[in-house]
Amino acid sequence: MYKPRNIIIGVIAFLALIFFPVWSSLFTTGEAVGAEISLDTPMINAMENPKCVEDTEWMRANHMKLLADWKVEVVRNGNRIYVAEDGQKYLASLQNTCFECHSNYDEFCLKCHEYNNVSPTCWTCHVEPTVVEEGNK
Amino acid sequence: MNVAVALVIVLAILAIAYVGVELLGLAFVFSVVLPYVAVAVFVVGFIYRIVKWAKSPVPFRIPTTCGQQKSLDFIKQNKIENPSSRGWVIVRMALEVLCFRSLFRNSSAELTEKGDLAYQWEKWLWLFALVFHWSFFFVIIRHMRFFTDPVPGFVTLWEKIDGVFWVDLQQLYLTGVLLLVGITFLFIRRVVIPRVRYISLVNDFLPLLLIMGIAITGLMMRYLTHADISAIKELTMGLITFHPVVPEDLSMVFYAHLTLVCSLLIYFPMSKLMHAAGIFMSPTRNMANNNRMERHINPWNPEVEVHTYEQYEDEFRDKMRAVGLPLEKDI
Numbered sequence: 001m002y003k004p005r006n007i008i009i010g011v012i013a014f015l016a017l018i019f020f021p022v023w024s025s026l027f028t029t030g031e032a033v034g035a036e037i038s039l040d041t042p043m044i045n046a047m048e049n050p051k052c053v054e055d056t057e058w059m060r061a062n063h064m065k066l067l068a069d070w071k072v073e074v075v076r077n078g079n080r081i082y083v084a085e086d087g088q089k090y091l092a093s094l095q096n097t098c099f100e101c102h103s104n105y106d107e108f109c110l111k112c113h114e115y116n117n118v119s120p121t122c123w124t125c126h127v128e129p130t131v132v133e134e135g136n137k
Numbered sequence: 138m139n140v141a142v143a144l145v146i147v148l149a150i151l152a153i154a155y156v157g158v159e160l161l162g163l164a165f166v167f168s169v170v171l172p173y174v175a176v177a178v179f180v181v182g183f184i185y186r187i188v189k190w191a192k193s194p195v196p197f198r199i200p201t202t203c204g205q206q207k208s209l210d211f212i213k214q215n216k217i218e219n220p221s222s223r224g225w226v227i228v229r230m231a232l233e234v235l236c237f238r239s240l241f242r243n244s245s246a247e248l249t250e251k252g253d254l255a256y257q258w259e260k261w262l263w264l265f266a267l268v269f270h271w272s273f274f275f276v277i278i279r280h281m282r283f284f285t286d287p288v289p290g291f292v293t294l295w296e297k298i299d300g301v302f303w304v305d306l307q308q309l310y311l312t313g314v315l316l317l318v319g320i321t322f323l324f325i326r327r328v329v330i331p332r333v334r335y336i337s338l339v340n341d342f343l344p345l346l347l348i349m350g351i352a353i354t355g356l357m358m359r360y361l362t363h364a365d366i367s368a369i370k371e372l373t374m375g376l377i378t379f380h381p382v383v384p385e386d387l388s389m390v391f392y393a394h395l396t397l398v399c400s401l402l403i404y405f406p407m408s409k410l411m412h413a414a415g416i417f418m419s420p421t422r423n424m425a426n427n428n429r430m431e432r433h434i435n436p437w438n439p440e441v442e443v444h445t446y447e448q449y450e451d452e453f454r455d456k457m458r459a460v461g462l463p464l465e466k467d468i
Contacts, residue, residue: 018180020281021284021285025285060368067306068306115370
């Protein structure tokens with residue numbers, strides 16, 4: 001037979017830990033479920049059939065893999081040409097291919113990366129797009 | 138045999154998930170209903186077990202000790218091994234829970250060629266158990282990035298420390314790998330050592346295989362099949378804010394992972410995994426050894442009628458005096 005006081009404290013601590021995400025979500029402002037990324041850029045709007053290098057769904061989950069593969073191909077093998085699944089050829093370049101369409105870094109890359117708490121190391125080598133914009137002004 | 142049964146159960150769970158999601162299209166059931174049910178069963182079952190334990194009688198002061206108890210001033214007390222106050226009980230319990238101190242004492246007994254019993258240094262179980270439990274803890278901490286928005290600083294900090302090694306352009310989370318290493322060792326130990334295998338039941342293997350499945354599917358999603366974590370976070374945030382949505386592009390590996398986790402949560406309260414709560418309620422661990430300083434009376438001892446010597450003398454004083462017996466109180 002235990003003292004009820006200790007048991008109640010233990011159970012409350014257990015519940016507080018288990019439901020941490022639930023009660024902590026009450027104190028945060030982030031109401032929107034999911035990160036809304038914007039495809040509203042001049043280049044994409046000008047496209048008749050907006051299409052990324054690969055299938056959109058595939059890109060959502062695998063773009064980091066694609067970029068890593070590009071890095072190896074370009075830096076180690078010197079191969080700048082990427083042949084997509086549908087046979088279309090692209091210049092394998094983050095700055096010249098990806099950012100040509102997705103020129104809205106803050107509304108595109110950053111939205112998802114912040115939402116999912118990932119900090120890719122793109123900008124240890126490449127120039128961060130926002131910095132370029134500020135430089136151009 | 139017991140391994141096979143446990144393996145079949147895990148494979149059956151995976152098959153059910155596959156049939157349910159892929160063939161019957163019950164994505165809502167497996168991504169929303171099942172997690173809610175699992176958490177409800179887990180929490181209610183967990184508390185039920187605690188309350189049941191709390192109600193069970195602990196009539197004796199029975200701390201197990203292995204050090205000098207509190208004695209005369211010039212004899213040094215081993216305060217951790219033989220605590221006589223609440224504070225040192227907490228220290229002892231903390232070391233037990235956080236460092237698995239009693240497991241550290243594990244030794245292996247073997248017969249030598251001569252037939253003598255020899256005890257040997259055996260720290261592997263302690264080491265891998267510690268690696269496994271701490272890795273699991275940190276893996277859960279890292280999963281908080283799917284359950285919070287914005288993600289709290291301690292999660293990000295731990296991600297940085299945990300992912301200090303980079304493989305190509307991706308962080309390799311050490312605890313994820315160590316979790317699988319630890320659980321695999323614990324599993325192999327049960328299978329390979331004949332004595333341990335002999336006493337291993339289905340309910341010993343099932344948690345191991347479940348957690349192994351969870352670790353494998355988790356690592357697969359991160360390093361091989363690349364799950365769409367945005368979609369996953371949409372689901373998890375929907376669940377915790379009670380506005381569930383079922384994103385369409387969740388992969389089968391994710392459903393396998395989720396179903397195994399839910400199975401583990403449902404299984405938790407009715408399994409040996411309850412040692413997580415039980416450790417705090419072990420009478421041999423959570424009591425101070427103060428038997429020689431305080432009198433502990435069994436709380437439900439019945440009132441015993443006694444006839445003390447004083448009462449006896451009061452009753453027979455005259456007769457005792459008459460025959461010349463010595464009296465304590467001669468009135």
